[in-house]
Amino acid sequence: MQFNTITKHYLNTAKICIVGAGPAGFYAAQYLLKHLKDCQVDLIEKLPVPFGLVRFGVAPDHPEVKRVIHTFNKTAMSPRFQFFGNVSLGRDVTLQQLKSWYHVVLLTYGADKDRQLDIPNEREMKVLSAREFVSWYNGLPGAENLQPDLSGDSVTIIGQGNVAIDVARILLRPVDDLKKSDITSYALDVLSSSKVKKVYLVGRRGPLQVAFTIKELREMLKLPRVSTIWKSEDFEGVKEVVDTLPRPRKRLVELMLKSLKEQQQIQVENDKKFLPIFLRSPKFLNGREVTFTINKLEQDRALPTNATEMLKTDLILRSIGYEASCADADIHFNTKSGCVSNENGRVVSCKHEHTVDPGLYVAGWLATGPTGVILTTMNNAFLVAKAICDDITIGNLKVDETKPGVAEWLKTKPVVTWKGWNKIDIEEVKRGQLLGKPREKIVKIEELLTVASL
Numbered sequence: 001m002q003f004n005t006i007t008k009h010y011l012n013t014a015k016i017c018i019v020g021a022g023p024a025g026f027y028a029a030q031y032l033l034k035h036l037k038d039c040q041v042d043l044i045e046k047l048p049v050p051f052g053l054v055r056f057g058v059a060p061d062h063p064e065v066k067r068v069i070h071t072f073n074k075t076a077m078s079p080r081f082q083f084f085g086n087v088s089l090g091r092d093v094t095l096q097q098l099k100s101w102y103h104v105v106l107l108t109y110g111a112d113k114d115r116q117l118d119i120p121n122e123r124e125m126k127v128l129s130a131r132e133f134v135s136w137y138n139g140l141p142g143a144e145n146l147q148p149d150l151s152g153d154s155v156t157i158i159g160q161g162n163v164a165i166d167v168a169r170i171l172l173r174p175v176d177d178l179k180k181s182d183i184t185s186y187a188l189d190v191l192s193s194s195k196v197k198k199v200y201l202v203g204r205r206g207p208l209q210v211a212f213t214i215k216e217l218r219e220m221l222k223l224p225r226v227s228t229i230w231k232s233e234d235f236e237g238v239k240e241v242v243d244t245l246p247r248p249r250k251r252l253v254e255l256m257l258k259s260l261k262e263q264q265q266i267q268v269e270n271d272k273k274f275l276p277i278f279l280r281s282p283k284f285l286n287g288r289e290v291t292f293t294i295n296k297l298e299q300d301r302a303l304p305t306n307a308t309e310m311l312k313t314d315l316i317l318r319s320i321g322y323e324a325s326c327a328d329a330d331i332h333f334n335t336k337s338g339c340v341s342n343e344n345g346r347v348v349s350c351k352h353e354h355t356v357d358p359g360l361y362v363a364g365w366l367a368t369g370p371t372g373v374i375l376t377t378m379n380n381a382f383l384v385a386k387a388i389c390d391d392i393t394i395g396n397l398k399v400d401e402t403k404p405g406v407a408e409w410l411k412t413k414p415v416v417t418w419k420g421w422n423k424i425d426i427e428e429v430k431r432g433q434l435l436g437k438p439r440e441k442i443v444k445i446e447e448l449l450t451v452a453s454l
Helices: 023-035 052-056 063-076 095-101 130-138 162-172 185-192 214-221 239-244 247-266 374-393 418-434 445-452
Strands: 014-019 039-045 081-085 104-107 127-129 154-158 198-202 226-228 272-277 280-286 289-298 301-312 315-318 346-348 356-362
Touching: 014 023, 014 095, 023 039, 023 052, 023 063, 023 374, 052 063, 052 130, 063 081, 081 418, 095 104, 095 356, 104 374, 127 130, 130 162, 130 185, 130 315, 154 162, 162 198, 162 214, 162 272, 214 226, 214 247, 226 247, 239 247, 280 301, 356 374, 418 445
Parallel strands: 014 039, 014 104, 039 081, 104 356, 127 315, 154 198, 154 315, 198 272, 226 272
Antiparallel strands: 280 289, 289 301, 346 356
């Protein structure tokens, strides 16, 4: 198998390696290339394709969010930038190798696992993670075999963040609306035969604490032929405190109250239903039944009561947050926080708790935990990239010694360069055009490598 020859030559300057080609990695590269005129940035990515959660996490009916890819493409056009796809930290290269080959190593490989509910029978076949479901319909390699069972009429999503509401929307949206998106064809086939009529969105706290944003809720409320049904008792006392809330939260709660009022007045129910439920924590599962503990709120904290409630459901999706993993044994990874231990992006040494590891940095969800939207990640990536620039500028980080980079080590490995990615991109767009879609993603690693090497 022939792969694209890596032709760029290194300058005798600051060599920087970024591990992870998602938003954090690209935004950091953008900042570094702009503010360090004599640096070389190499971006390695374990998948053959770039863009991380922009490609595999953003919902297919949100094409406007994916426009950030245009910015990333501009960054990749720099003569001081190189992309090395299909290169995995911990498998193909070690952290110690990267540290010896570069002046700076920046870890931005994100969060690739999800938090567990930790309740009895969770590992039953009927429980899936929302992260896996999103990866399935977005074409993440390896997720195409998920085979979610949508033959029942009800799905319960545990969690009330934007990922949870994205999944609810995809399950309830008319399939015809998705046919012109970049959703995978195999997911479209399954959704076309879906029997799901009711989607419950269950949260442990109340309406004032929901994690989804107003944009996502507004979209749900506008879905054709879908009724949103709130439980009026969940909103007791909410109206009285709305005016005391910060403006974004106030607008969100006002929209929920408006929807509740319309629900009480119109009394028209559609075939499909979206049913948010508050103040419930899953206690255990028994077949197609979930037992929830009923919570009470004290100072925004959900405290369990002795009361329980049962809900029959055909499928359960957990959506209570992503988690990062430790890609290399030499990374100072805090298993409790699920992040790499760091001080303002500077990674704390494994050997000396209160000192930083010179030249090693972390940004994005791997540094902060899985919070916020792409803009949040951008701001964090810029801050850490600025810290790198500052450390080099003031001499805290020496860049005098010539560093070889990773290219020589990877000469015999099946590496996908940016040129190779462009071939994949062109092929996916071509396949999509035949189906009236913007693209049809290739989901098999071997096929991606074959297309990249043509």
